[in-house]
Amino acid sequence: MSVDSTIGTGGRPRLLVLDDWEGRLRAAPGCARLRELADVEVLDERLADVPDDRLRDVQVLLAIRERTRLDAATLARFPRLELLLQTGGHAYHVDAEYALEQGLVVSLGRRAVGPRAAVPELTFALAIAALRHLPAAQRAMAAGQWPPLMGRTLAGRTLGLLGTGRHGARVAKLGEAFGMTVVAWARPGSMGADPSIPRLPLDELLATSDVLSIHLRLSPESRGMLDAGRLAELKPGAVLINTSRGAIVDEAALVAALTNGPLAAAGLDVFTEEPLPADSPLRSLPNVVLTPHIGWTVEEVFDEFATIACEQLAEYLAHRLDPAELMDPAAVAVARPRIGGIRTAA
Numbered sequence: 001m002s003v004d005s006t007i008g009t010g011g012r013p014r015l016l017v018l019d020d021w022e023g024r025l026r027a028a029p030g031c032a033r034l035r036e037l038a039d040v041e042v043l044d045e046r047l048a049d050v051p052d053d054r055l056r057d058v059q060v061l062l063a064i065r066e067r068t069r070l071d072a073a074t075l076a077r078f079p080r081l082e083l084l085l086q087t088g089g090h091a092y093h094v095d096a097e098y099a100l101e102q103g104l105v106v107s108l109g110r111r112a113v114g115p116r117a118a119v120p121e122l123t124f125a126l127a128i129a130a131l132r133h134l135p136a137a138q139r140a141m142a143a144g145q146w147p148p149l150m151g152r153t154l155a156g157r158t159l160g161l162l163g164t165g166r167h168g169a170r171v172a173k174l175g176e177a178f179g180m181t182v183v184a185w186a187r188p189g190s191m192g193a194d195p196s197i198p199r200l201p202l203d204e205l206l207a208t209s210d211v212l213s214i215h216l217r218l219s220p221e222s223r224g225m226l227d228a229g230r231l232a233e234l235k236p237g238a239v240l241i242n243t244s245r246g247a248i249v250d251e252a253a254l255v256a257a258l259t260n261g262p263l264a265a266a267g268l269d270v271f272t273e274e275p276l277p278a279d280s281p282l283r284s285l286p287n288v289v290l291t292p293h294i295g296w297t298v299e300e301v302f303d304e305f306a307t308i309a310c311e312q313l314a315e316y317l318a319h320r321l322d323p324a325e326l327m328d329p330a331a332v333a334v335a336r337p338r339i340g341g342i343r344t345a346a
Helices: 029-037 096-101 115-131 134-142 166-177 202-208 228-232 251-260 299-317
Strands: 014-018 039-042 060-063 083-086 105-108 158-162 181-185 211-214 238-242 263-268 288-290
Touching: 029 039, 029 299, 083 299, 105 299, 115 134, 115 166, 115 211, 115 238, 115 263, 115 288, 115 299, 158 166, 158 202, 166 181, 181 202, 228 251, 251 263
Parallel strands: 014 039, 014 060, 060 083, 083 105, 158 181, 158 211, 211 238, 238 263, 263 288
Antiparallel strands: none
16 A cells, blocks of 8 residues: 555545556546645555555545446445545445435446546447458467458448437447447436437347347346347347447347357457456457456546545535435435535435
């Protein structure tokens, strides 16, 4: 654990940063401001390997997305914890029930706008890589070969979107710029849905999409949504792109669809289990492009994460954190703040 300032000086809270694997967040300008507000430590080891006595005085956690599962047993190791600064707009890895029971305030980084560019850009990087066989080309060229590879263009093809929220809507615009026909399926009444994108029933969308791109939130309704039956409905030769959540797709059924059809290829940035197990059959399929959940790991996003965390900590310390930014609005009533608080109605 690297200590960036003296712990507990001047009545400032002790803040622990988890999972800054790339070292980008600690170097971000926003992190310098965090050090003015709190005694900041950056954990350079796995949380599971840290003795409990090194965690007992931590009052604020800054978690980078969902890299560490914060279940009840893990959160219980922080007896003084009262604020979790969760980068990103979701907290699937946090035991929400336990957090509420303990009066823990969990703020979300919904202010971040960087992923709205980063994730759609990776969507098309994966699609082009799959359609133009870029991984196979790279491997062959590195081996001294000059392979004859036949690809396909995006232009003139149909892009089908599962979900038209902040990422899906951006992907739609980029698809149009590539000369694609864009159609979509979205849950009726879904928030953020772009009404300008033509809607199709799900079975029709699957049957007509040359490139199917997933942009749904993980929910009980979307988990396992693309099972063997729905994958079988895909247009022969289609390409599946998933930069959303791995659990939306049945991975065993996906392997079968890539091996026996109808899928020609897939570009995957997310998986049901992360990191993807070394023995996963997805790793050995020649028609799959894999990336290790890097849709959001760009410099601009990490800089923004640090800035938002700093803003939210300052607001919390001043008892002005907006309840709209909480994982669970019920936390307003049960929070047990010592170092700060949540804004309440006048």
